[in-house]
Amino acid sequence: MKAITKTLTLALVAIFVSISAFANVKVDKTTEKARQAVNSASPDDWHTYAISAEKCIKKNVNLKEASEWIKKSVEIKETSYNLKVLGDYYAKNKLPQKAVEAYSKSIRLGKMEDSNYTDKATQDKIVKLVKQLG
Template sequence: MNIIKKISGIVAIITLISTSTLANGNSTAESQSVKKARIAVESAPAYDWKTLAESAKICFEKNQNTEQALEWINKSISLEKDPMNLEILADYYVSNGETDKGIEKLVEAIDAGRAQNFWFDSSKIQAKIWKLR
């Protein structure tokens, strides 16, 4: 009977730890997102800059696999300079305390957007720049 109580207690503790880990957004849930991002990149065509950027963003947000994500975002930008991937890289720089680099990339994002479309709405990016200054 004592052994059953001990086992029940251990199971309860393990359940509590795994539940609180998932609730805090750590461990399994994040790892699954990062795994899915990696699979997306591996199965995407070599020219698919958008999948690279979106996958890098997931890793940066989860703060996992950031070294590889940095490679992905740089490759994405080399394939297609787009406001989306430049903004993702800017957010990465800012989150790592490199505000000047982040602002530089945000300005590049505005320029890239205007090069693609004269009527590009840069208000969201401009607001980020003002907030960082």
């Protein structure tokens, strides 16, 4: 009987410690603001999803949600901007082939929308990744 009581007591203590540990988890400001923006965005607001994802990717926080947001943005509407952010996400997560594909598609879309479109920064990212791939 003492063993059962001791086991139950230890289990309850473990539960309370776990609950209090999760209750005190602080969310960084970038994640907090990005979540607020996404939660108040309309379902077809691809731009807010992309901006929120980009901020998290740049700060290297909340990458799981950022992944969901940028993929949703691209699903709503493929644009040069959100494909570039998707490429940044892939590059950050060491997926160079996918990053090159997203960046390349970003540049193609930009050129289709405006024949004078240039994006040297994205071109430089592609060159760097291609060199890594060998």
